[in-house]
Amino acid sequence: MKKVLVTGKFDLLHPGHIRLLKFAKECGDHLTVAVLSDSSCEEPCRISESHRLEMLNSLECVDQAFISSDDASIIIHKIKPAIVVKGKEFEERNNPELSALQCYGGKLIFGSGEFESNAEQFIRRNSSAKNHFDFKEIKEYISRHRIRQPDIDNTLNTIQKLDVLVIGEVIVDEYVQGTAVGLSQEDPTIVMTPNKTDTFLGGAAITAGHIKAIGARKVNLISVIGEDKASNYVKKYIDNYELDTYLYTDNSRPTPLKTRYRAGTKTLLRVNNVRQHKISLELQADIFNKVENLIPELDIVVFSDFNYGLLPQTLVESITKLCENNNVKIVADSQSSSQVGDISRYKNMDLITPTEREVRVALNNPDDGLVILAQKLAKKSQAKNVVITLAEEGLFIHLPSQDFSKWENDKLPAINKHAVDPAGAGDCFLAASSLALCTGAPIWQACYLGSLAAACQVGSVGNTPLKRITLEKAIEDSFK
CATH class of the missing domain: 3.40.1190.20 (Ribokinase)
Incomplete structure (x- = not known):
């Protein structure tokens, strides 16, 4: 089974996040998401770590999600994913995950997903909802x-x-x-x-x-x-x-x-x-x-x-x-x-x-x-x-x-x-x-x-x- 890892805060989960995660899922068989804990974030999140975790678990493309205070390199050494996915905007930046992956032949892939796709369809929903307005x-x-x-x-x-x-x-x-x-x-x-x-x-x-x-x-x-x-x-x-x-x-x-x-x-x-x-x-x-x-x-x-x-x-x-x-x-x-x-x-x-x-x-x-x-x-x-x-x-x-x-x-x-x-x-x-x-x-x-x-x-x-x-x-x- 080819494991894929994505790490991040995921504060205020938006369609861009969902598309990234869908793209990550398509890169392998099992998608794991490491959610940065409240204590490890440099700037305070608007959404608590438990709520952020709950939102990620509501996505059909996410197989496993957990809270972590570790750096991405430490997480990589622990779970040894075949692939780590980051947003396309990180491609020309310094990526410390790369050296951790090279230790065992893992790959670092950059992509932000297809913007033409409808991210809403990847959220697990209660099909019995009848109200037209969802507040x-x-x-x-x-x-x-x-x-x-x-x-x-x-x-x-x-x-x-x-x-x-x-x-x-x-x-x-x-x-x-x-x-x-x-x-x-x-x-x-x-x-x-x-x-x-x-x-x-x-x-x-x-x-x-x-x-x-x-x-x-x-x-x-x-x-x-x-x-x-x-x-x-x-x-x-x-x-x-x-x-x-x-x-x-x-x-x-x-x-x-x-x-x-x-x-x-x-x-x-x-x-x-x-x-x-x-x-x-x-x-x-x-x-x-x-x-x-x-x-x-x-x-x-x-x-x-x-x-x-x-x-x-x-x-x-x-x-x-x-x-x-x-x-x-x-x-x-x-x-x-x-x-x-x-x-x-x-x-x-x-x-x-x-x-x-x-x-x-x-x-x-x-x-x-x-x-x-x-x-x-x-x-x-x-x-x-x-x-x-x-x-x-x-x-x-x-x-x-x-x-x-x-x-x-x-x-x-x-x-x-x-x-x-x-x-x-x-x-x-x-x-x-x-x-x-x-x-x-x-x-x-x-x-x-x-x-x-x-x-x-x-x-x-x-x-x-x-x-x-x-x-x-x-x-x-x-x-x-």
Whole structure:
């Protein structure tokens, strides 16, 4: 039997840890994990050694785990594993385990696992759980960060005093709901019969809509649309969101339209009618002049970038400098699920919220684990807070120090375990967490609110503004 050993603190077990351990398990037959004891850790852990051990034992890929105060070299001499696995980020560092392994021919392997995999599936779960909202881990998170319900209530009240500007592409989201009737005999294609079509305002419009619905005093929206049926839909329904809207027309591009074909709760196909070339210099100047006029009354600017050309780098840099000169907070989300984007081009943001794929693309880094990945992005972009969203795995929170020499991490799971439509989770998280951060709330509290908002949002089909009363009910339930 080929034994594999991994050692570490495993404080606040996150998906990056799980992927590393899954990779380690695949390197041999039996995975042993040595968990550093509380007394042997240089810096105090947020989670006690017994709880850390319990979390590791809950993983299907871990065969054995134990608490140890010994150095890795001593542990290696005791159990003589065939392989020791460490994260990819340690490959170019000094690794004392190597000399201990060489004594008997053991190997040291570096790897961080495959980021495309879903780490959640490797956690042993109680299959009888029926509730859609799972507050177990968020209650532990609340306890770790000493979050109190009166503080959350105060944050929600302060949000009502904020003036916000959202800049980004307005998208029309079309849902064609139907019934899958079978497989075509001519070619391997699913055949569906459409039953109804629902249309929603998405993109930067829904981000602004969430911000207004959650309670911001005034929300401005700047965007560019075409001259087509989709633009007529935007003009007809945008007022329902109670925004102060500034829409500029560009005849060279269509209004972004995304059509999803769905059967039951599954999306079969998505068709995007978009263009990605940059808006003209004239339009850029018009947008900057509008931001310049609005800036004296603003508390925060939100870049809701879908990388369809509305936010060229020069415009982003000009608006960022304008915000810095006027002490206006800035947050950014640069989505690139089916298009090319670079979240790291948003410099000096108070918060950035990329997906893991978007971070790896921005850094050209397929190897590093989540912690090192987040730190490299924070350093490159000079972001004050980085939140990496992980779809059904939840999110990873990274708080760097001012000189980027140290950092704190935490994670939050996906609270809604039965998402009906995940399309609006990121927009809703960005809206709620940005507002909370703007009130002066710590990043931990901002992410708590953002996670609850996202959990509420994914419970129904279509991205519509989250009702504040729905969020308040989820907050109340999380503290019970």
